[in-house]
Amino acid sequence: MSKPEQHLNMFELFALATTQWPPLPSLIRYFDDYDERYRSIKCPQSTNCWDVRINGRDEYIDFSWAEEGMNTVLKHWVADGLLTGRRCNAMNSYLGEFRSWWFGTDSDLFIQLLKTRPDQLPSFWVSGIMPTLLGKSDATAIKSLLRFLCRRNFAEWHPAYTQTVSALPTPHRDLYGRIRSGECFIPAEHQLVFANKLNAVSKRMNSKPNSNLLSINDLKSYCILSLCFQYGLRPGQIARISKSDIRIFETGAIHVAFPLMKQRKDSSRAIRRIKREWCILFRAYKEHAPSPPIKFFDFTPSEVSQTVRTITKALAGKTYTAGDFRHTASQRLVDSGASAVSVAEFLGHSTLTAGSVYYDTSTNQAELVNKALSISPIYSTIHQVAHTRTLSRYALERTSEEKIVGGMPHGIPITGIGKCMVGQPNCQLNPIFSCYNCRHFVALNEPQIHTAALKDLRKVARSFFDAERLTNATPAFLQLQETLNAIERTLTDLKCLKPRG
Structure with missing residues (x-):
């Protein structure tokens, strides 16, 4: 034939x-x-x-x-x-x-x-x-x-x-290869860039609530970024959020409902609470957004994906996807000690097995706890450490009082760690936590002072870690970790840098 x-x-x-x-x-x-x-x-x-x-x-x-x-x-x-x-x-x-x-x-x-x-x-x-x-x-x-x-x-x-x-076999594909290799995780310094930007924009909006500081498109982009950052939502989930899914309470709190996706029951939805500091972005967008569209953002999933890529490139100089935020948020939960049930609930998974790969890529429990001691959501923005100078005790004692860095975080007195070149009254950031990474900070060249500050701040972080692990996994929880890392780098730098009077 x-x-x-x-x-x-x-x-x-x-x-x-x-x-x-x-x-x-x-x-x-x-x-x-x-x-x-x-x-x-x-x-x-x-x-x-x-x-x-x-x-x-x-x-x-x-x-x-x-x-x-x-x-x-x-x-x-x-x-x-x-x-x-x-x-x-x-x-x-x-x-x-x-x-x-x-x-x-x-x-x-x-x-x-x-x-x-x-x-x-x-x-x-x-x-x-x-x-x-x-x-x-x-x-x-x-x-x-x-x-x-x-x-x-x-x-x-x-x-x-x-x-x-x-039962016919299919070609093997490692669905979690990027997770195991770590290439899908957003570096801590870029996570801080995104968190800091959202915090800064929200602060500006709160200071001038009746002014149009941002365009509708900018507000939309920041709202989408916050949903990716805080809860790792997929583009399809974000695009499907309707106006009725955004609930604003008299207290100022905002809850958002979204479909779980990839579930047998199409009606399955989850409700999450927006971080209080970022609620102003959603309120402003809802107030000024055009009214006809049913969807809150009036974006298709592909447009949401493009928005995430665009804003991350603009802020961090590198393009990240919504999937990268989802994997990173999941890994933060695991690294902070969250249970498999908590991770599955966070991701909207119907089984506990899908999130097990994040435990496989995590370090051992002792390392997790030590890492968690460096994290907390309540502190101010952090920038990469860049120490080039130190200060002697003699010079510090002759510095004007307003330029001596000190504070009482959570009732713990920390003072005399160094000098601020511009003066604390002129600084809008929280000292102690921001100073170690600030270019205007000159550290005291006495390691025992910084060691004591490191120990005290770890007690604060530990209290947050023990109180509520899921809270410790929130985006800003990374900020104190970077601060404590900066103190350790300061201690290392003091071994080789010469003091300046």
Whole structure:
């Protein structure tokens, strides 16, 4: 039998099979989970391009690339998925993956696959199909199509063989490779940049609540950044937040509800509390944002993703994604000692296993506690340490009182650690915590003073760590850690730097 005849017979078999199936409905209804409404595909049998709405954008499902007979099978496959509750974007992705595999390999291979007896399927799959697969996604699409053919009793396929198809192996892909390598985690110094910027903008907004200090687009960007930073929300979750999901209380607190996504129950939603200092951003945006759109940000998921990339590049000089924030927030929880249940709840996972990879990449418990001793959410902004000078006790005693750094954090007296070149009355930052990283700070060249400050601040951090671990994992919780690290670097620098009077 020649190759064209072999193709013709198979496509004729496709055409014959579809005539025995129930015809496609004249109207296919599917649920648009972005706009939260049902939509319809009209006349699916007579057109090879189905107009659909996916994630807030007009798109189409294209069947025109497949030959006659086969494209009808594919239409039934996609329609079956939509009518049984599969998301439109999932079925469109399946079709796209199958198309890429179809054009990337010999089409005879798929025909041989369909002619393979189910009892011989596993061996043929491993020897003939697996080498042609690019990854897990196209394997999943092919298996989905095969299961559909089983349910429709295509040729020798039978519903009893669906379990055999589901058990077929897929190319190994380390879903958590970037987590294990650490490349998806945002460095602490860049986390501080984002937290500091949100704190600074919020402070400015609070100082002048009735003025338009920021444009609507800037407010929107900072609100999105805060949701990524604080709770690691996905772009799809942020884009699906509606105006009714933002609840503002008389106390000034703000709660936001969002869909969990990737859950069996589409209605599953979670509620989170916005960090109090950043609530002003949401209030200002809600007050000044245009009223017609139903969605709070009026952004599609792709636009949210682009916003995150743009603002991180502008603030930190490096592009980060919403996924990077999600992984980083999860790792912060684990590193601060949160339980697996807390991590699963934070991520919106239905099982405890998905978050276990963060424990695998974390250090041992003793190191976690020591690291946690360097973290707290209540302190002011930190910049990278840049010490070039030290000060003698004699010179410090002859310094004016307003330039001697000191304070009472949580009732702990800390004073005489060094000199501020501009004077504390002219500084808007909290001394003690900001001075060690400030270019205007000149440290006293007596290590025992800084050692005592380090010990006292660790007591403060420990009290926060013991009181509430989830609070200790909040974004600003990193700030005291960097402060204590800066004190340790100061102690190291004192060993080699010469004092200046």
